[in-house]
Amino acid sequence: MKPLPPPAFLAGVFCLLLFLQSSSSAAAATTAAPSTHHPGTATCDAGKPFRHLVSLRLANCSADSVALSFTALKALSTLQSLSFFNCPVSAVRFPSDLALNLRSFSAVRSLHHLTGIWLSRLVNVTDLTVSDVPVNASGPYVILGNLKYLKSITVSRANLTGNLPKHWQSNLTHIDFSGNQLKGRIPNSITLLENLQSLNLSSNQLNGEIPTEIGDLIRLKNLTLSSNS
Structure with a gap:
């Protein structure tokens, strides 16, 4: 059985996907109507060899679209800012690295x-x-x-x-x-x-x-x- 990739690698891949997604969205912006629905935003640093996810905001989500788990949150241990807005999902225990690294946390009409x-x-x-x-x-x-x-x-x-x-x-x-x-x-x-x-x-x-x-x-x-x- 192969070992799981380290959290920094997973966060780096996530940042790359975000970059590709934002680039694709920018290219399509000239033809698509502006959207009023913003499911979330994320910010990555310029770290090497992997970029780190430092800010994540989840908005207007549901228990069906977002599933928080201890394992998933371990891959986000570099987060410094975490926000939930209109996300009525259940709260889970944060990994110690994530809990210690956070500098800003908000939950508005979110978490149970x-x-x-x-x-x-x-x-x-x-x-x-x-x-x-x-x-x-x-x-x-x-x-x-x-x-x-x-x-x-x-x-x-x-x-x-x-x-x-x-x-x-x-x-x-x-x-x-x-x-x-x-x-x-x-x-x-x-x-x-x-x-x-x-x-x-x-x-x-x-x-x-x-x-x-x-x-x-x-x-x-x-x-x-x-x-x-």
């Missing part, structure tokens, strides 16, 4: 059965977006606890419960937990985020007074706290 623990394994992401996807977690800290490089987090309309965390990553610039079921007070610790530019905690069940020190965040440009208790 996400958990806070699943998201917390993406330990090197700087940008995390989950929207219109139920997330099973006892609170945001389950997600945030391990993500020490995080700069931007959006977990909106995700049925997220619990309280806001007392400890935050100091380099956060964007926080959006809108449209969830979060309870309790806004912790004073959030006023220590000197780089914070945008904070959206609207449409939750938060109560209590707003920390007065939040007005001292000189970089904060957008603050939305409406529709709370």
